[in-house]
Amino acid sequence: MNTYPWLTTIALLPLVGSVIVILIPKHNAGLAKAVAFAFSLLTLGAVIAMALNFDANSQEAFQFTQSYAWIPTFGINFSFGVDGIALVLIALAATLVPVVILGGWDEGLESQGSVKGYFALILVLESLMVGVFAATDVFLFYVFFEAMLIPVYFMIGRYGGPQRSYAAVKFLIYSLVGGLFMLASLIGLYVVSAQITGTGTFDFTTLVGLDIDPDVQKLLFLGFFFAFAIKAPLWPFHTWLPDAASQAQPGTSVLLIGVLDKVGTFGMIRYCLEIFPAASTFYAPAVISIAVIGIFYGAFVALKQTDLRRLFAYSSISHFGFIALGIFVFTSAGHTGSMVYMVAHGLSTAGLFIVAGYLMARRGGSAQLSSFGGVNKVAPVLAGFFLIAALSSLALPGMVSFIGEFLVLLGAFQQYMWLGAVATVGIVITAAYVLRVYQKSMTGPLNPDCEGMKDLNGREITALAPIALLIIVLGVFPAPLLNVINPAVDRVMTTVGVSDPEVTFPILGESVTSEGGSE
Template sequence: MMLTGMIMVLLSGGFLSWVLAKWNPAASRWTALFAVLIDFIISCYLWFQFREPVAGGATWLLDYQSTWIPSFGIGFHLAMDGLSLVLLMLTFFLGILAVLCSWNEVRERPGFFYFNLLCTLAGISGVFVAMDLFLFYFFWEVMLVPMYFLISIWGDANRRYAAYKFFIFTQTGGLLMLLAILAVYFIHGHQTGVYTFDYFSLLDTVIEPSAGRWIFFGFLFAFAIKLPVVPFHNWLPDAHSEAPTAGSLLLAGLLLKTGAYGIMRFVLPLFPEIAATIAWWAILLGVIGIIYGALLAFGQTDFKRLIAYTSVSHMGFVLLGIFSFTEIGMQGAVMQMLTHGISTGALFVLAGMLKERLHTRDIEKMGGLWTAMPLMGGVALL
């Protein structure tokens, strides 16, 4: 129930913020902050509770399951292991920063802004704990739609183009993933007579290699677009540069991590043999992303686009670690996800502060900042 409660706190807080904004915008901000802060405190409590190995060597720290749509084999199944826990902590920590950095930035329709912000956080949290593939897809869509509104309403001048591009890319991947989920669902039902979307049941599904490759790539393309992997990265710089500061923070710090998480949680366990056969191709794409993203970052004069291209480079390291098929490689990928989320999120907050003070993101017009703002320069260097 604790996992369900954390998601409900965000959804309730978002709705309450939207309602309160009609009478008191300040109350809307405090409500959003309080909701995310509650979840962060709960996640820290869980961290201290489960920092020692669980008795009996159990993998899952929390597990909650109930029926949802039993006629279609859809259940409300949430579970948390160590990977989910650290990503939840990152989600709520960056969520607090997102609320704070938008405190004075968002003046237009603040209630609806915080509603979309908290719904995005709720969707991301659900993605990290959903153990029913239909529920996973549901949360996947929940986090995308409000992010579209965050970009298209509160973004910069070219926000609508960036929002459409983000939506088309991610929805294309989402539709491919939905088809892949349905394929696994029907194959499992045909084999066992039990039609279910439960993750643990579907792990035992035997899929013919010819069909398995198509299903595998359906999942992989969806997660590769979100990671993003070159050449599916084209949506990222526009979305980052046009999104409000809080939107860029969530995009870089959290949404990209859902792609890596999806590969770790679903692609490798469901299709281990196929994943092993294409591992070197994935590693090659990771290396290309590292080099290509860095080269493009060197050529940018827009501060936010520079950070966006460095994210492409950093996520290449994550892809390398995942498809190394080694324990230390997987641990390195998770560590890179966490450090990238914090450092890049901080850089986007810094970019937002500079834009607010200088009214530009052009690096060529920011000369002499170290003398005028030594503290901000030190933070950027850190």
């Protein structure tokens, strides 16, 4: 067993980086950016090294585990560990941070305040994101979950559009309210563990092993789910997201929607399902209903948006509906699909928002759809990247999102035939709004204001290329992803005590769960 404290290293590296960035003199913004970028690459390197040491076939639920007593009196430990799901999400975070730093290199932050402050906040956030995915102590998870609010609040509230302060407050208040209910459930969970085992604990593995009374589960589940549904966000808890996304820097939006919101869906799988299996199955119909409503609501509202960033935010709400649907249909196809979808959505969101950032920088900060038109004539590379990200968003076969969406729908069909059918219609609307955006902004007659628009430079291409590459490579060869995810998904399914329905689709059922991408 590997004993090197990988997770602590990965969580601490960005934090050290942020301290160094803060110490750099104010006028030397270039150096601050370079140091931030270097540390994000270093972290990515450490994550890759850890991933190479990850044993996908391990019998252990968690690998790279570390545990230190924090408040032993209350059974609180500082313990880290990852399963396949957490590993994938940490890798996603570590990939997107350097992309965001490079993509947001000169987004005109100088006019809004300390440049190094922004990059230091990104690194602090990365640290906390690693912590939230790696925590195997429920209390520790909660602490990271809430602590993430602080850097994000400042990233939105200090760097962004004219309404940024309003958006930041709205984000903060929504999240705080959700967090309070989760805290209450957390204490309830401790109560239950104390009653069953005699000594209360927050250790995740111990809590999963408890046989909690179903009625109690139903209560405690709600506290956790409420917090996660706000974070994700699911309809009808979503209204903070479009405001935040449209006011924040594009880089902030990438991390917010691409990674941070995944904490919500990650929490549903890790905490709601595993600790409260009976409650999860009890509430599944309700959750699935709001997920499906969300799919359509997000898609329809996206159709009518005129601001690129609001449009992408609503499209994300629609996508989060798909992810939640996959989680709560309780089939391994659905779960695997949700996980893949989270990664895919993170990548395509990053692509979309970074391109939107480039477009805004070229059009004096406007993200209105009407400000653009025929861009592919003057900036073909930019249009190309936009197309890849957009197609990934509508889940074109060959893109990693296709695998995710396909598996989610497959899982839905296995469990509820009619529901799968309804949700599939959502794909059509998604295609409609995504293609509409591309058509209006990139094709058609050249908008006079876009005349002379510069194409992407080397730095901008370097930032986007890895995203485009990952979208396509994982789309045609998802095995590495699925190999890591599948054992974790199987473990979740076993814990929840559900198995795939007998009725499978003869052609697809086999190949999908074992080698997902071969179809």
